[in-house]
Amino acid sequence: MNVENAKAQMRKGVLEFCILSILSEREAYPSDIIDELKEARLIVVEGTLYPLLTRLKNAGLLSYRWEESNSGPPRKYYKLTEIGKEFLIELDKTWHELQAAVKKTTSKNKDNE
């Protein structure tokens, strides 16, 4: 068990949640999503994103449309589907519960020290 691995696992868990959140505000193509995630230090390499997007799309949470680009090949613009929106609400709820639970647990244990 090493700490980098544990960190990566934690990040992975919230990555999907974050992607859905980004897309809930606007349509975006992978580069935009990558920029935001990189800024938040949630991903290091871009390659991580593509399998996730494909999986979310195949699960029916995302849909995309093609848009021509003047700087390269056509881009896929992703947006949330109706299922995706419901899914995000559920995740949001769980996140807040989780956040509270984690905060409670860790602060309690700190008091005991």
Added chain:
Amino acid sequence: MNKTVTVNISGYIFNIEEEAYNALVIYLGKLKAAFHGMEGADEIVADIESRIAELFQKKLNEKKQVITSSDVDEIVAIMGAPEDYTDEEPIMDEPNSDKEDGSRNPNRRVFRDPDDHVLGGVCSGISHYFGIDPLWIRLAFVLTTIVFGTGIMAYIILWIIIPEASSTAEKIQMKGQDVNVENIRRTVNESAEKLKSKVSGIADDIKSAQKPAASSLKGFLEQIFGIFGDAITILGKVLLKIIGLVFILGSFAMIIAFIAGFVATDSLIFHSSALSWFELSEIIFMGKSHMTICIIAVSILFLVPIIGLFYGGLRIIGALKTSVKGFGISLFALFIIGLILAAIGGVQFGREFRYDHESSERIVLPDDTDSIHINILDDNYFHNEIRGSHSEFFELVKIDDDQIILGQPIRLYLRTAPSDKFEVEVYKSADGSTQHQAIERIERLDYQWAHDDSTSTIDLSPVFSVPTSDRYRGQEVEIVVRIPVGKVISFGPNMERIYSRSGRSNHVFRMGAEELEILN
């Protein structure tokens, strides 16, 4: 000047340096392998390619028309290594420890290395395991073969029990690198590729069968050879099973032989003599620890090859589907330990016999003696009628308090005297780790004999004794009686105790020109 190639990525044309192109192909190949079998794999790869095309596009301008190696490196760094993409747990903590830095990887296993071998790749496999140069392992095998003769045996056993690293994953494991998802997928893909080419090969055969006679003949020959090859393969497999069976039966036979040998030795030593195992070990070994070392060494050197043979046999006939992890290497290590112990025990023991020494005592009987009588004294230890030359060594060994009583080796020789006087010589000899020790052992060797001038009688004891603390270290006694030609010698009973020829007891002889002539 660099050669460039033109590629089409996601519908865009790029000029790319050949070296950069190769790097890109390898990278994309890795990606495909990593995503292989995953849902939407083609789509993921297409998305990534499209992103790469976009990034390449950004690199190019009116001055820069060609994608270089450093561009590809940069893109690979941005996109990340395939291991980072897949969301499975990486198996190891640190992926890509390509170098053999000697740090122990728990997933490291012993395989025979098919890419670096002199015989079966055993040595290079072991060297991968320990992260050292195979030269040393090879040297060790050659030396143990020359010195003990056992290295070659161990090698053959290891050849059988250590599996060959046939797949990529095994080769990676052999070198102690990590088997991660990407590597496993690549292995799977490689075998899939092989299958594909095989299938297309068959399709070609069918096509060629429809072509003119010359090529169909070629196809036919290929088929014949194919069948022939299959037959050899099957025959080889059957032979292998038989060999495996022979190994298993052989190991059983060896166990039985081992036990039988032990029982035989046991009955020989302990049933024919009054010696207990403890007493015997006191006579032979140099102490408890020396005895323990020797017994362990002998047991290991006997049992390890038997176990190896049995295990190898099981592996060959397929009774064991997978090799037991670390079994071969532990067996090998055990064998080496056995060799080392045997060497230690053997050297200690052998040193005790390094120097030998002999001392002699000589008497000349008076001129007027015309005949002598040789009398063997009775002893309280062994039966008086035992023939010394017909007995096993251990039959004539006893321990009495702190003395070892030895009924042999003690020998009488009758020779022709150089003058007209009777002569008797007694020689005592012993071995020691030093000359001094050997001489001391002789001094402590007690042999009873006497001569009486008035009756011209020589009394000889059929046994001699040494202190138990001296142990048995080659102590022996020789008596030489020289008889002048024409003079007479008579013998008492039980001469056979120390004299090798029978028919001397209770008889009278005269020394002739050549040999003793019987008078009575």
